[in-house]
Amino acid sequence: MILVVQWGGKALSQATAELLGGARQLAGDGAVAVVVLGPDAREAAAEAGAYGARAYAAGGDLEAYGGEAYVATLAAACESLKPQVVLMPADPRGREVAPRLAARLGGAAVTDVIEARRDGDRIVWSRPVFGGKAIADVVLRRSPQVATVRPGSFPAAERAGSSSVEVEALTVTGTDRPLRRVEVRPAAEGGVRLEEARIVVSGGRGLGGPEAFKDLEELARLLGGAVGASLAAVDEGWAPPERQVGQTGKIIAPDLYIAIGISGASQHLAGIAGAKTVVAINKDPEAPIFEVARLGVPMEYQKVLPHLIEEVRKLKAS
Amino acid sequence: MGWNVVVLLKPILDPELPARKFRVAADGRRPERGDAPVVINPFDQNALELALQLKDKGAAATVTAISAGGAEATDGLRKALALKADRAVRVELDGLDLPDAATTARVLAAAVRKVGDVDLVLAGRQAGDWDQGQVGYLLAEELGWPCAALVQQMEPAGDGLRLVREAPAGREVLEARPPLVVTVTNDDSNVLRLPKVRDVMMANRKPIDQWTVADLGLDAAALADEAASEVLALRIPERKTECEMIEGDDPAAVAATLVRRLRELKVL
Numbered sequence: 001m002i003l004v005v006q007w008g009g010k011a012l013s014q015a016t017a018e019l020l021g022g023a024r025q026l027a028g029d030g031a032v033a034v035v036v037l038g039p040d041a042r043e044a045a046a047e048a049g050a051y052g053a054r055a056y057a058a059g060g061d062l063e064a065y066g067g068e069a070y071v072a073t074l075a076a077a078c079e080s081l082k083p084q085v086v087l088m089p090a091d092p093r094g095r096e097v098a099p100r101l102a103a104r105l106g107g108a109a110v111t112d113v114i115e116a117r118r119d120g121d122r123i124v125w126s127r128p129v130f131g132g133k134a135i136a137d138v139v140l141r142r143s144p145q146v147a148t149v150r151p152g153s154f155p156a157a158e159r160a161g162s163s164s165v166e167v168e169a170l171t172v173t174g175t176d177r178p179l180r181r182v183e184v185r186p187a188a189e190g191g192v193r194l195e196e197a198r199i200v201v202s203g204g205r206g207l208g209g210p211e212a213f214k215d216l217e218e219l220a221r222l223l224g225g226a227v228g229a230s231l232a233a234v235d236e237g238w239a240p241p242e243r244q245v246g247q248t249g250k251i252i253a254p255d256l257y258i259a260i261g262i263s264g265a266s267q268h269l270a271g272i273a274g275a276k277t278v279v280a281i282n283k284d285p286e287a288p289i290f291e292v293a294r295l296g297v298p299m300e301y302q303k304v305l306p307h308l309i310e311e312v313r314k315l316k317a318s
Numbered sequence: 319m320g321w322n323v324v325v326l327l328k329p330i331l332d333p334e335l336p337a338r339k340f341r342v343a344a345d346g347r348r349p350e351r352g353d354a355p356v357v358i359n360p361f362d363q364n365a366l367e368l369a370l371q372l373k374d375k376g377a378a379a380t381v382t383a384i385s386a387g388g389a390e391a392t393d394g395l396r397k398a399l400a401l402k403a404d405r406a407v408r409v410e411l412d413g414l415d416l417p418d419a420a421t422t423a424r425v426l427a428a429a430v431r432k433v434g435d436v437d438l439v440l441a442g443r444q445a446g447d448w449d450q451g452q453v454g455y456l457l458a459e460e461l462g463w464p465c466a467a468l469v470q471q472m473e474p475a476g477d478g479l480r481l482v483r484e485a486p487a488g489r490e491v492l493e494a495r496p497p498l499v500v501t502v503t504n505d506d507s508n509v510l511r512l513p514k515v516r517d518v519m520m521a522n523r524k525p526i527d528q529w530t531v532a533d534l535g536l537d538a539a540a541l542a543d544e545a546a547s548e549v550l551a552l553r554i555p556e557r558k559t560e561c562e563m564i565e566g567d568d569p570a571a572v573a574a575t576l577v578r579r580l581r582e583l584k585v586l
Contacts, residue, residue, distance in 0.1 A: 066483075066492060067455075067467055092484065095444075096467040096501075099419065099452040103459035108420065108546035111450055124550065129448050130349060131333050133340040136448070137550045179464045179494045182480075187488035223586075241505060242488065247333075247446065248360065248504055256585045266337050267446075277585045279576070285563070288337070295579055296561045297572055307573030315577060315586065 001031045003083035004053070005074065007093050008038030008063075012047040014196075015151055019087045020051050022154035026085060026116060026123060035077055035170065037062055037070060042167050049165030051157050056081070058170035064181045067096040072173045075104045083144055085123070090148035090251070091195065098146045108140035111148045112251070114274070131247045132270035151195075152253035152274040187242045192226040194243065199225030200254045200275075202245055204268075205232035206261025206282060206301065213239060215305055216260065222312045228252070230262045246271035260301050264289030281305070320379030321437035321496055324430055325369040325403070326453070327385045327394045328359040333446035340554065347549045348416065349447075358394040361442025363510040365502035368472055369440050370401055370511065377474035380404040382436075384429050386411055386422065392526060400513035400521035407433070407527040412538035414531065417448040420546035423456035428534035430461065437496035438479075443468055443503045451501075458499035466494055470505035 002023040006016045016034065023032045033054040036045040041057035048055035056077060062069040074097065078086065086101065088094040090112045102109035114135075115126035122139050125147060129136045194200065201220040203213055213227065220227045229239035231246055245252055247267040253274030260281045262268060269292055272278065280289040285298035297304055332355045341350040358366070372378035383398035385391040386409040395406035409429050414421060430436050439461070444451030458465035470489070471482040478495035484503055502508065513521070531538045564579070566572050580586040 066465070068464055092468055092486065095451050096455060096465075099455040100459050100465070102546075103420070103456055109452060110547065111452060127449075128555075129552070130331070130340060131446060131449070133335075133337045133554070134342065134349070134552050135555050136552050138547055139550060140547050142546050178478075179466060179492060179498075181490050182493050183491035184485065184487075185489040185491070193487075235506075237506075242484070247449065256580070265334075267333060269337075270449075277580075277583060279580070280561070290561045290563075293561045294583070295576060296563045297576060298563060298565060299569065299572060303569040304573050304576075307570045308576065310570075311573045311577040312586075315581075 001033060001081060001083045002027045002085040002087065003078070003081060004032065004034045005086060005088040006034065006036045006044065007070070008040065009036070010040040010043050012044055012051070014156065015089045017051070017156035018151065018154045019089070019149060020053060020157035022116060022149060023087055024157055025154065026118060028118070033081065033083070035074070037073060042169070045167045046164045049163045050159045050161060052160060053165070055165045055167045056170050057167045058172050060172040062172060066179045066181070067093065067100065068179055069172060070097045071100045071104065073170060074101050076173050077170045078105055078144060086144055086146045088146070088148055090150045094148040098148045102144070102146040105144055106142060107144040107146055108142040109146040110138055110140055113147045113149045114153045116147070128270060128273055131266045132273050133266055150251060150253060150274055152276070187240065192224065194226045194228055194245070194250050195252055197226035198254055199223045199256045200228045200245070200252060201225055201258045201260065202228035202230065202262060203233055203239065203260050204230035204262030205236065206263065207233065207238065208261070210238035212261070212301070215309065219258070219305070219309050219312065222309065222316055225254070230268050231265070259289050259293070260305065262289050263287045264292065320377055321372070322380045322382070322433070322435050323369045323372060323378045323438045323440065324382045324384055324433060324436050325362070325366050325398070326426060326439065326441040327362045327366065327383050327398060328442070328445045329356045329385060329387045329391045329394055330359045330445055330447040332357050333360065342552050342554065346551050348552060356390040356393070358397065359442050359445040361444060361446070361502060361504060364504050364508040365440040365442050366398060366401070366403070367508045367510045368469070368502055370403070372472065372474070373402065375474055382407060382433050384409065384426065384433070386425060395526050396521050397513065399524045400518040401511060402517070405527070406524070407529060409534070410528060410530045412531045414538050414542060416549060417450065418545040418547050419450050419452035419456055421541050421544070423453050423460050424541065425531060425534060425536060426453065427457050427460035428536055429529065430457070432529065432534055439499045441499070441501055443501045454499055454501035461497070461499065463497045463499050464494065465499040465501070466492055467501050468503045469500045470503060471507055472500070
């Protein structure tokens, strides 16, 4: 059995649909199940039937205990379900939980997977390493194999009709560990979340100052996307750390990534390796960002950005 | 009074090495070192800074820096000593140089036990070479301690700690009591300080403890056999895209062409 994990939410997420697609590929004739953890778990899990998966739900506020409650609850679930493979999103929660879950079950973990294939009776997992400069093909020698998977790595499974499924409840455990959340400070941001945005407009040191981010926000708003920033722009204090895209920031896979005034340091490129189309606007035509871009504008951004905003505004109005 | 803090420093190939200079070694499974510099993993530098801040605040009695690796690990440990870490330990890996996180965590957990009376272990959230991000979490499991992930700031509070950490939608404040493993992520408040020249010179005279895997009561050959993962191959990804440059003297025309091409590519 392959078990797919989703953290919270009221409906099955795009990430889960992709993990289900991957699970189907890897499972062959084997069973696929979904476990949703969080307050609305039952509601979300009920959709799993439409994807031909069994469903399990563990309700309650697991978030308040860091990763501890997630690890303990999933470990208990795996003890009874005995999956050979567990797939979860390569987000901060997944990266924390996967190794610990694997350790508790006597298994092994692999993180940030972008490809997986069956090779006889083993699975070869591929993951970017050295900031995306290389890809490593990895096999795990223990079972269960717990993998975190980057967004966009597998085609999403198709929904087949609307059949819902009997959801089995899992008990939440492990909330007595001495680690407790006492305060949540939401990021001061509106609009679309960076990780979920299909379009991201990102700025770097080439912007020359914080003011230009207002124009980036306007462009992102018109496109229904989110604003990102390079490490350099964050280091300069022009954008908050939660906006940072890169190996040391958020790893994203939007359909369209517009990099403005970003040279393309390898740690930044590692964060956008999954982007489907990259557009680069940079006055230096030799900047490494053009090596990964589909479309490039070798021009000072100040000249072209107002016209770009105007063109997009016209497009949206038409 | 105060906690005994261990901070883990991994020596890695400089992550700023440009992609075009990156080469795979003849065995096809690891990078070629070449003349690239070795640095302390950037997230581990953030962890070291948090440990030193606890010492500044009187909450840490001792800070011990542990680094596993060959002679190249020494430079980072000297730097930690120059920044007033109390003790530096280098663990010789006896040939265990492929990146199995489970094995690394077992060796480092044994080293933490050998240091003795440790209250807090700080580790970078991931190392900028193999980017696995597993060792801190696996170490917590090895030690049977709770773990706080992606911490950016820490303050002593009563007999415990208040931690500020990165959370899905912003930041969270956690309360925790030692013993504890903390994985650290970067923040503008935990950038590693610079050592004074005089302290750098003094650090060159301080001892660095050298332990082998055998000194930790472990057998390197047996550990290699029990590795949880294996790298089959390391390959350089092909560049998939050929960039189409949109040039011209008229920015308005360039912008119009860009939007038209994005529509033709069905991106907009």
